Amino acid sequence: KQEVTQIPAALSVPEGENLVLNCSFTDSAIYNLQWFRQDPGKGLTSLLLIQSSQREQTSGRLNASLDKSSGRSTLYIAASQPGDSATYLCALQDAGGTSYGKLTFGQGTILTVHP
Amino acid sequence: NAGVMQNPRHLVRRRGQEARLRCSPMKGHSHVYWYRQLPEEGLKFMVYLQKENIIDESGMPKERFSAEFPKEGPSILRIQQVVRGDSAAYFCASSPVQGGNQPQHFGDGTRLSIL
Numbered sequence: 001k002q003e004v005t006q007i008p009a010a011l012s013v014p015e016g017e018n019l020v021l022n023c024s025f026t027d028s029a030i031y032n033l034q035w036f037r038q039d040p041g042k043g044l045t046s047l048l049l050i051q052s053s054q055r056e057q058t059s060g061r062l063n064a065s066l067d068k069s070s071g072r073s074t075l076y077i078a079a080s081q082p083g084d085s086a087t088y089l090c091a092l093q094d095a096g097g098t099s100y101g102k103l104t105f106g107q108g109t110i111l112t113v114h115p
Numbered sequence: 116n117a118g119v120m121q122n123p124r125h126l127v128r129r130r131g132q133e134a135r136l137r138c139s140p141m142k143g144h145s146h147v148y149w150y151r152q153l154p155e156e157g158l159k160f161m162v163y164l165q166k167e168n169i170i171d172e173s174g175m176p177k178e179r180f181s182a183e184f185p186k187e188g189p190s191i192l193r194i195q196q197v198v199r200g201d202s203a204a205y206f207c208a209s210s211p212v213q214g215g216n217q218p219q220h221f222g223d224g225t226r227l228s229i230l
Binding site: 043044089105106108 | 159
């Protein structure tokens with residue numbers, strides 16, 4: 001059974017800092033790994049999706065990496081801004097025979113960027 | 116080009132009543148996933164449906180919960196005789212295919228509150 005762990009659970013940084021969020025998983029049989037952002041009381045916004053065969057994806061100030069062999073992914077946020085404050089979720093789409101493509105989520109990292 | 120539509124956005128029920136949550140997938144998507152986010156917890160898979168078929172309901176509570184995705188109309192998640200512990204955000208996601216490298220697209224969720 002896939003298990004996804006995100007570290008740290010919460011992170012508070014001053015504006016302008018570069019930061020790294022971590023995600024680890026136990027089963028490397030995945031189709032892809034996705035990072036989401038969730039604002040309080042809102043839905044999920046997809047930030048980056050890394051296919052199983054890829055090592056990283058970049059979008060603006062965000063960079064996500066994937067290392068299947070070690071079961072790890074990182075989300076790097078450069079030059080953080082107060083508007084980046086949100087909960088960041090890591091989710092894997094399992095490729096096992098009976099997984100039917102469902103997503104397994106981590107518990108999330110609550111990020112606060114203060115001015 | 117509407118995305119995944121969920122309604123209602125907020126639903127309040129008293130204990131013992133029924134709750135019906137609706138999800139209209141993106142145009143052309145015939146695969147629907149339901150996830151539940153309990154307070155202070157991550158998102159957990161509940162059920163996966165294709166048109167007129169339940170494919171995987173391994174995440175559904177055994178009693179009071181049911182789901183359908185009829186040939187015409189939205190997918191419905193139904194909770195009978197609701198209890199306080201059912202209070203959560205319920206998210207629906209759709210995909211054009213099962214698994215593979217297609218990302219799931221999420222709705223904004225239905226926030227269910229039980230009085």
